[in-house]
Amino acid sequence: xxxxxxxxxxxxxxxxxxxxxxxxxxxxxxxxxxxxxxxxxxxxxxxxxxxxxxxxxxxxxxxxxxxxxxxxxxxxxxxxxxxxxxxxxxxxxxxxxxxxxxxxxxxxxxxxxxxxxxxxxxxxxxxxxxxxxxxxxxxxxxxxxxxxxxxxxxxxxxxxxxxxxxxxxxxxxxxxxxxxxxxxxxxxxxxxxxxxxxxxxxxxxxxxxxxxxxxxxxxxxxxxxxxxxxxxxxxxxxxxxxxxxxxxxxxxxxxxxxxxxxxxxxxxxxxxxxxxxxxxxxxxxxxxxxxxxxxxxxxxxxxxxxxxxxxxxxxxxxxxxxxxxxxxxxxxxxxxxxxxxxxxxxxxxxxxxxxxxxxxxxxxxxxxxxxxxxxxxxxxxxxxxxxxxxxxxxxxxxxxxxxxxxxxxxxxxxxxxxxxxxxxxxxxxxxxxxxxxxxxxxxxxxxxxxxxxxxxxxxxxxxxxxxxxxxxxxxxxxxxxxxx
Numbered sequence: 001x002x003x004x005x006x007x008x009x010x011x012x013x014x015x016x017x018x019x020x021x022x023x024x025x026x027x028x029x030x031x032x033x034x035x036x037x038x039x040x041x042x043x044x045x046x047x048x049x050x051x052x053x054x055x056x057x058x059x060x061x062x063x064x065x066x067x068x069x070x071x072x073x074x075x076x077x078x079x080x081x082x083x084x085x086x087x088x089x090x091x092x093x094x095x096x097x098x099x100x101x102x103x104x105x106x107x108x109x110x111x112x113x114x115x116x117x118x119x120x121x122x123x124x125x126x127x128x129x130x131x132x133x134x135x136x137x138x139x140x141x142x143x144x145x146x147x148x149x150x151x152x153x154x155x156x157x158x159x160x161x162x163x164x165x166x167x168x169x170x171x172x173x174x175x176x177x178x179x180x181x182x183x184x185x186x187x188x189x190x191x192x193x194x195x196x197x198x199x200x201x202x203x204x205x206x207x208x209x210x211x212x213x214x215x216x217x218x219x220x221x222x223x224x225x226x227x228x229x230x231x232x233x234x235x236x237x238x239x240x241x242x243x244x245x246x247x248x249x250x251x252x253x254x255x256x257x258x259x260x261x262x263x264x265x266x267x268x269x270x271x272x273x274x275x276x277x278x279x280x281x282x283x284x285x286x287x288x289x290x291x292x293x294x295x296x297x298x299x300x301x302x303x304x305x306x307x308x309x310x311x312x313x314x315x316x317x318x319x320x321x322x323x324x325x326x327x328x329x330x331x332x333x334x335x336x337x338x339x340x341x342x343x344x345x346x347x348x349x350x351x352x353x354x355x356x357x358x359x360x361x362x363x364x365x366x367x368x369x370x371x372x373x374x375x376x377x378x379x380x381x382x383x384x385x386x387x388x389x390x391x392x393x394x395x396x397x398x399x400x401x402x403x404x405x406x407x408x409x410x411x412x413x414x415x416x417x418x419x420x421x422x423x424x425x426x427x428x429x430x431x432x433x434x435x436x437x438x439x440x441x442x443x444x445x446x447x448x449x450x451x452x453x454x455x456x457x458x459x460x461x462x463x464x465x466x467x468x469x470x471x472x473x474x475x476x477x478x479x480x481x482x483x484x
Contacts, residue, residue, distance in 0.1 A: 069194040070251030071202060074185070077142070077250065078206045079213030080243040081181060084149065086214040087221035087236035088174055091160070091229045117422055119175040120415040127180045128411030131187070132404060138188050138254045143247035145181035149174050150240035157233035183410045188254045190398045199395030200348060204340025207391060211334055277401075277409075280349065284389075284396040285413055286453045287352035289420040290446055291385040294359045296424030297442050298325070298382055302375075305433050311372060324372070325379040332383025340391040348392035355385035355392075356453060360446045367439035390417075 131141055152170045159167040189202055217239070225232040277285075306322045314321045340346060362381040366374045393413065401409045427445070431438045 069192050069197075070253065071189075071192040071194060071197075071205075073246070073250050074188060074192055074254075075206055075209040077243060077246045078185060079209040079216075080239060080246060081146070081178075081185075082210035082213035083217030084146075084153075084236050084239040084243060085178055086217045087224070087232055087239060088149075088153065088156075090218065090221045090225055091156075091232035091236065092171060114422070117418060118172060119179050120418045122176050123179045123183065123411045123415065127176075128183060128408035131180070131184055131407035131411075138184055138191075139248055139250045139252075142181060142184045142188065142250070142254075143244045145177045145184065146240045146243035146247055148177045150237050150244060152177070153233045153237040153240060157230040157237070160233065161228070161230040179411075179414065182414065183407050186394055186398070186410045187403075187406045188250075189394075190403075191254050192251065198345065199398050200340055200346040200351075200391055201343065203391040203394045203398075204337055204342075207337040207387070208341045211337060281393075281396050281400045281409070283453070284348060284352050284393045285416060287356050288389045288393045288413075288417060290356040290449050290453070291359050291382065291389045292417045292420040293424035293449070294363070294382050294442070294446060295329075295386050296421035297428045298329075298378060298424075299428070300425040301428030301431060301438055301442075304429070305435060305438065309433050309435070311375075314372075321372075321375075325375050328376040328379025329383035330379075332380040332385075333387045334383075335380075336384040336387025337391070340388060346388075346392065348396045351392040352389045353454070355389040356446075356450050359385050360443060360450050363439055363443035363446060367436050367443055370435045370439065 131138075152173045155166055156170045156174070158164065159170055185206070186203075189206065190199065193199065193202055221232050221235055224235040302322065302325050306325070307318045310318045310321050358381055362374075362378055366378050394410075397406065397409050397413060427441075428438075431441060
């Protein structure tokens with residue numbers, strides 16, 4: 001018995017009707033042609049979008065006098081730096097950190113947090129003063145940070161392939177060189193500032209270029225990593241070589257020592273005794289410690305909490321749940337950098353205060369209304385606050401610290417911020433996995449810090465010059481006050 005013209009025969013055989021074979025073949029051919037047309041259309045759209053994005057990025061990089069001042073070259077350079085760093089991060093993520101984020105792994109994670117301080121421990125006391133002493137060679141200093149990373153990435157590629165003991169020293173060297181680049185780049189921004197450009201806006205535009213560079217490089221690095229982590233590192237090697245060349249080709253004004261050699265003797269003497277931090281810089285740094293502490297706290301606390309005790313209904317989707325929080329933080333970071341790059345006027349003192357208060361308010365909301373929306377909001381506000389606070393701190397240092405000690409100031413501020421992040425991470429690891437309790441503790445800590453930052457600090461009384469002892473009127477040696 002048959003079911004139809006194209007159905008199976010009644011003898012149970014596998015014979016098909018001849019017309020059906022032609023129909024299937026035609027369908028496959030049509031589907032293949034349609035798929036090919038779809039691929040070509042997608043490629044055309046992707047190509048157009050890529051060209052449009054690159055064109056927009058170029059116009060944004062050179063807009064408002066950035067091309068004439070040379071700031072656009074530094075913007076391109078920072079995009080290259082972010083592209084190389086993204087490749088290194090992807091290559092070293094073959095043993096995924098959060099994949100083992102369980103309660104049993106807390107000791108190992110705490111050790112990792114301690115190791116993250118090593119690059120900063122080297123940058124602050126050593127590299128900062130070195131860069132200050134040779135500030136007239138900024139282009140070569142920036143180029144050296146790229147060249148060192150290129151060499152170490154090539155060494156890392158061999159170490160990863162051979163499982164050599166050079167893996168960890170080379171990786172540490174890459175991290176130290178990356179932090180040294182950040183210090184030298186930040187000190188070079190004021191030299192390339194266009195007319196009418198604020199430092200906050202310039203820093204925001206440079207940071208935005210870093211986001212674009214990392215976003216473009218990540219898929220390419222991931223494709224290279226598909227062939228092996230060593231190939232991703234070789235791709236990073238090529239990127240850092242290009243960055244070395246681009247750094248040397250920066251405008252000559254980056255090396256200008258104008259304004260540095262004419263520093264007054266009083267400032268030089270102050271630098272020898274230990275440069276005092278200007279009040280506005282001290283305030284911005286203290287305020288930045290709050291968002292950075294929150295970032296470290298949420299990173300570690302949520303990594304363990306959402307894997308061991310996910311939200312109800314998300315038991316089988318812990319990774320997606322964690323991705324929502326991380327994605328919110330990434331979106332907030334991008335929004336903050338974008339705002340800093342496009343807004344005409346941003347008051348750094350008000351911005352860092354807003355970031356601190358916004359984080360505290362969101363932690364309170366998370367503790368009171370714990371759920372998916374508040375978790376996404378926590379990530380979004382944390383990323384936004386950290387981005388805005390950091391570009392405001394950088395601009396405050398660039399405008400408030402003498403040029404001849406700016407590299408040391410940036411190195412010390414980065415070290416302090418990383419210490420706050422690590423401390424927040426330790427608190428996140430140590431707290432019990434009770435969502436409302438953990439977020440309440442985070443809110444109380446940040447509230448106490450906010451009150452400390454906002455409290456008026458007593459001004460130091462300036463020492464008064466010594467006064468002459470009172471003169472007795474009956475003293476024969478007293479000078480006469482009458483006019484002759």
